[in-house]
Amino acid sequence: MAQTYDFIIVGQGLVGSLVAMDLIKRGKSVMVMDHNHDQSSSAIAAGLINPISGPRLHLVSQFESYIYKAKKKYHELESFWNTSLLIPVTQHRKILSEFEKEYLDKRLLDSKYHPYIIKSEYKKTLFVPSPYESIEIRESYYLEVKKLLGLCKKYFIERGSYQNEKFDHQTLQHKTDCITYKNIQTQSVIFCEGHQVRFNPFFSHLPLNPSKGEIISVSMKSEKKFLHNWGHWMLPVKNNVWMLGANFTREKLDTQPTQEALNFLLGSAKENLTLPPFDMIAHEAGIRPSTKGHLPLIGPHSKYPKLYCCNGFGSKACLKAPYYSELLVDHILDGRTIPKEFQKCL
Numbered sequence: 001m002a003q004t005y006d007f008i009i010v011g012q013g014l015v016g017s018l019v020a021m022d023l024i025k026r027g028k029s030v031m032v033m034d035h036n037h038d039q040s041s042s043a044i045a046a047g048l049i050n051p052i053s054g055p056r057l058h059l060v061s062q063f064e065s066y067i068y069k070a071k072k073k074y075h076e077l078e079s080f081w082n083t084s085l086l087i088p089v090t091q092h093r094k095i096l097s098e099f100e101k102e103y104l105d106k107r108l109l110d111s112k113y114h115p116y117i118i119k120s121e122y123k124k125t126l127f128v129p130s131p132y133e134s135i136e137i138r139e140s141y142y143l144e145v146k147k148l149l150g151l152c153k154k155y156f157i158e159r160g161s162y163q164n165e166k167f168d169h170q171t172l173q174h175k176t177d178c179i180t181y182k183n184i185q186t187q188s189v190i191f192c193e194g195h196q197v198r199f200n201p202f203f204s205h206l207p208l209n210p211s212k213g214e215i216i217s218v219s220m221k222s223e224k225k226f227l228h229n230w231g232h233w234m235l236p237v238k239n240n241v242w243m244l245g246a247n248f249t250r251e252k253l254d255t256q257p258t259q260e261a262l263n264f265l266l267g268s269a270k271e272n273l274t275l276p277p278f279d280m281i282a283h284e285a286g287i288r289p290s291t292k293g294h295l296p297l298i299g300p301h302s303k304y305p306k307l308y309c310c311n312g313f314g315s316k317a318c319l320k321a322p323y324y325s326e327l328l329v330d331h332i333l334d335g336r337t338i339p340k341e342f343q344k345c346l
């Protein structure tokens with residue numbers, strides 16, 4: 001006999017997890033499908049949320065709206081499971097060049113940057129000083145993404161809302177009043193497949209521009225437990241574990257860690273920080289679902305309106321996914337408008 005769910009959600013990375021939690025909160029039944037977080041970039045991400053990015057020290061557009069929604073969502077989930085997920089962190093950033101220094105001077109004169117950037121001192125940090133100053137960047141956080149994925153997965157399993165399965169797009173059938181997938185009948189399917197949406201025949205045309213990144217975890221004792229950012233970063237997490245990341249390449253898009261990236265990241269850390277002795281614990285690689293116009297891809301398929309996409313968060317999923325997953329759910333359930341630029345390629 002056919003099982004009926006309001007929604008099938010394909011992919012239980014950060015995005016699929018948030019979409020599913022939002023739908024459940026709104027009283028909808030969901031079936032989440034994922035195949036062991038295979039190639040999930042959420043499963044390896046550091047979870048950083050940073051208001052100021054790039055060598056131009058640019059304030060992320062709409063940061064205030066995104067961080068408001070992110071804090072609300074993650075704090076709600078923290079209360080639900082009585083645990084911590086979103087961790088505030090003090091971020092110190094080293095100014096590396098005349099170019100960055102020029103932008104810093106501009107930013108310090110601009111009142112919109114005042115809540116986020118203040119001057120700091122090298123001696124507080126592990127940095128090898130540069131000829132330029134260092135700054136502290138306020139409103140920085142990291143999300144315990146792996147923990148969140150684990151909690152969501154357990155919750156979905158307990159509700160009978162989870163199937164460990166590689167979704168087979170060819171098996172999906174469009175009927176007049178519903179969609180069927182094997183023995184499941186549903187109103188809509190929401191695809192949250194991260195970079196693997198490239199292999200989804202309904203959405204393979206999306207302007208994805210994925211990039212590979214690698215992260216190293218080390219065990220290291222230091223009292224200077226700050227997020228150190230010099231273009232690359234080192235983040236203290238728990239129990240003397242620090243994460244070091246991340247490189248960026250579009251050359252060979254696979255999830256194999258490489259010796260080249262390891263040498264590059266360790267070299268960069270040693271050049272910019274005075275590091276106490278450390279032991280390497282892990283080295284992981286993933287693929288960011290970045291897009292050509294740096295815009296997320298949210299909304300219904302242009303030909304098959306019962307199929308939806310929620311994707312394209314690049315390196316800012318932890319900040320932006322709570323905002324856009326809610327926008328998509330409000331669109332589906334209440335008709336809230338999704339701005340055209342996010343839908344135009346679907």
Ligand SMILES: Cc1cc2nc3c(=O)[nH]c(=O)nc-3n(C[C@H](O)[C@H](O)[C@H](O)COP(=O)(O)OP(=O)(O)OC[C@H]3O[C@@H](n4cnc5c(N)ncnc54)[C@H](O)[C@@H]3O)c2cc1C
Nearest residue numbers: 011013014015038040041042047048167194213286317318
């Ligand atoms: C090295 C690195 C560091 C990063 N650091 C940060 C950071 O600090 N902060 C930040 O915000 N972002 C960071 N990111 C980016 C972030 O990881 C991604 O934007 C985000 O995790 C994407 O989430 P997602 O749910 O869209 O995709 P994913 O996490 O990739 O999840 C997609 C899921 O779909 C499943 N799936 C795909 N196809 C199918 C199918 N056919 N059937 C069933 N299941 C399927 C996969 O198994 C996977 O579990 C980083 C990325 C990398 C690579």
